Amino acid sequence: MVSKRIQNMKPSATSTINGMVSEMKARGENVISFNVGEPDFDTPSPVICALEKAVEDGKTRYVAVGGITPLRMAIADKLRRDNDLVYSIDQICVTTGGKQAVFNAVMALCDPGDEVIVNAPCWVSYVEMIKMAEAEPVVVKTDENYHLDLQVIRAAVTDKTKAVIINTPNNPTGAVYTAEELKALADLAEEKDFYILSDEIYEKLTYDGKKHVSIASLSQAAYERTITLNGFAKAYCMTGWRLGYAAGPADVIKGMIAYQGHSTSNSTTFVQWAGIAALEKCNKEVEKMRTAFEERRDCMRGRLDRIEGFKAGMPHGAFYFMPDVSYWFDKTYEGENGPVVIGDAQGFAKYLLKKAAVAVVPGDAFETPNAVRFAYPVSVETINEGMDRIEAALKELK
Ligand SMILES: Cc1ncc(COP(=O)(O)O)c(C=O)c1O
Structure with a gap:
């Protein structure tokens, strides 16, 4: 059984x-x-070439659980360049896909009985991940345009609220949250003292001149409470490569790495080398x-x-x-x-x-x-x- x-x-x-x-x-x-x-x-050819070279160069062994330093540095550069976020290497963890980044964050943060607010419509895995951590998913509705409803979120916050998960641009709705609504959530997180798990895996896919905004960039309080989650699958057509990352407060990232150390360990070594090429050579x-x-x-x-x-x-x-x-x-x-x-x-x-x-x-x-x-x-x-x-x-x- x-x-x-x-x-x-x-x-x-x-x-x-x-x-x-x-x-x-x-x-x-x-x-x-x-x-x-x-x-x-x-998958773009610079990524394929970098993978081939990594394999030829023998990048096939165990590496640090949280990721190879050159990739973590490339991620730090990317976050500074694209997202206006400054992280040091010990604030970044490389994961086996964006999915593992979310899961590790939930496992590292939640104790049994903690509540995590999820804004619906939402990606299929959030609720199940929260349940696996023996925490309580609290599903709230977005407004009629699928944007955050701050009043509804506020009403759902209790003294057990550990975190709110957001995802922008959004799967399944395609909504791109505005800086204003994100700032309002960041202010609420500061007032009520909860974490924000910000899944930004679709950040490169915005239209009509809309810009993706990382909530962690909106205030020092938001930065201190946000775990920014991302992956290579959607932006670089690397779904099968299984590469993602998280960036956030050093103690939370340390916890995520500890958890990963007893589950999957480092994500595939030569794929990590290819990830650097994705971040640095694939803008076109x-x-x-x-x-x-x-x-x-x-x-x-x-x-x-x-x-x-x-x-x-x-x-x-x-x-x-x-x-x-x-x-x-x-x-x-x-x-x-x-x-x-x-x-x-x-x-x-x-x-x-x-x-x-x-x-x-x-x-x-x-x-x-x-x-x-x-x-x-x-x-x-x-x-x-x-x-x-x-x-x-x-x-x-x-
Ligand atoms: C919102 C969202 N987050 C995370 C993921 C996980 O992506 P990955 O394939 O990198 O694990 C997906 C994949 O569909 C997704 O839609």
């Missing part, structure tokens, strides 16, 4: 849809995947991809706008839309055994998959049951093809 901790884990709300997608693909069906949050570009590639994502965002927005019933808003970052789809919940279609009511976002996603062979993720996965997530890290042609199919399928609902 597995532990209560594991039994307690909510099965992923994406698993039903993912299972159906796999079966359909195995049958040779042409499924369009708007459900996957992974850029479709290749990143900008090219960002421009392509902006074009895709515009395309998908135009297509969603054409369909009555989607309330999509205008995301300024990442590569997601999170429209409310409750308009369709009372609609029906002809199933094998008679009429079927769509009912909820799971039903909506299942219908699109069956009828249009287009996969989207139901919002339950992100603590937002009335919405679905569309991911658009795919070509404009694929977006148009998928949206053609969706438009046709929705016309058939009664």
